[in-house]
Amino acid sequence: MTNDKDQPRAAAPRGWREATQAALYGPHGFYRRPEGPAAHFRTSVHASPLYAAAVARLLSRLDAELGHPDEVAFVDMGAGRGELTTAVLAALPADVAPRVRAYAVELAERPDGLDPRIEWCAAPPTGVTGLLFANEWLDNVPLDVAEVAADGAPHRMLVRDDGTESPGGPVEGPDADWLARWWPLDPEPGLRAEIGRPRDEAWAAAVATLTRGLAVAVDYAHTRDARPPFGTLTGFREGRETAPVPDGSCDITAHVALDACARDGAALLTQRAALGALGVSGGRPPLALASSDPTAYVRALTRAGEAAELTAPGGLGDFGWLLQPVGVALDALLAD
Structure with a gap:
């Protein structure tokens, strides 16, 4: 016979912000796992080196706008396992990369x-000049x-570790003010x-x-005139969308206002407009290239x-893209 006192006690329901913070960034949280986010979902960084x-082209233009300083920073927010930073360094022109x-x-x-050129840090450096780039970072800031x-009236939703929700008290104070201005219900x-x-x-x-410089946030997004009526909170595990369960087993994300x-x-x-301005085009290469240089045509077709x-x-x-x-x-x- 099992004594009820020997059973683990279920965590009390808490707000999604607190639950997500623990599930993603706690000691055993999703984002502390050794396999990294790329094992669970694919971003633009993983889709193509063109990104x-x-x-890198944006950083080079910024370097010119800044007057080619002795040092220019590239700050990768929510860097995963450093994939974007590594690829940006590799893509920089020779006159920019050393600085x-x-x-x-x-x-x-x-x-x-x-x-070894990449400095790994838990918080962004302060007082720097350059480009701060946040690719799918804000969607994982808990809320x-x-x-x-x-x-x-809007009530704050509470959640248990198994994903079961229950209503809490009315939303009040600064959060109520934010809803009234940015997401009125x-x-x-x-x-x-x-x-x-x-x-x-x-x-x-951030x-x-x-x-001095430029900060860029890239994310799933919506604006005040097109907010989704039932929100966007969801989870991802092993490449598939799943229920947002705050037990550390999956990513928990929501689109960004x-x-x-x-x-x-x-x-x-x-992103279509931003990448177009940075020289990324999906146009097919001229068919004549297939005859004159088949290898170059295949490469160009892949890039397209x-x-x-x-x-x-x-x-x-x-x-x-927020610039x-x-x-x-x-x-x-x-x-x-």
Whole structure:
């Protein structure tokens, strides 16, 4: 006979923000696993080297706009296992690469064999000049979820480690103010929203680390005039979308209200437009090349296919790019 006292006690329900923080970044959290995020989902970084080449081109243009300083920073927020940083360094032109100081910002341990030029850190460096790039970082900044209850008011949702939800108290204070401004909910029970205030604050803190330069956030996104009525909270495990269970077994993510993160002078673009301005085109190579240089034609065709995936409507091309300049002009950085 088993004594009830010997059974493990189920964790009390808590807000999604607290539960996600523990599930993703706790001592045994999803993002501390040795296999890295690439084992569970595919981003633009993994889709094609054209993506890193475009980021390197942006960094080179920024370097010119900054007047070719003795040192220019590349800060990779949520660096995974350093894939983007490594590829950007490899793609930089010879006159820029020696002056770039690269930082990979990630809570997991530094991977073995990483390029020694890359500084591995748990937080972004402060007081730097250069490019801060956050590819699918903000969607993993934990946030709370609100749902309209029978009383017509948004209530904070609580969750157990097995993913079971229950309603908590009404949303109040700064979170209520954020909802009213950025994601107002009609008084219809069941409507949901993700309270993006922690992401606004995380992005503002990241931008503040730059003395001069450009901060870019790339993510699944939506704007105030097209918020999804039931939210976007979901999970990913081993390449497949799954229920968002905050037990450390899967990624937990939600699309980003990038318009709420933006500050004065920022630009919001689709990835299709941003990569187009950085020279990434999905156009097919001329057929004549197949006769004159078949090998070059195959290479060009491969690049075109990869570019098409990165810029595809309804896919990666619809990702949002938030470009926040700090003491520089955006026009020169986006002119192809």
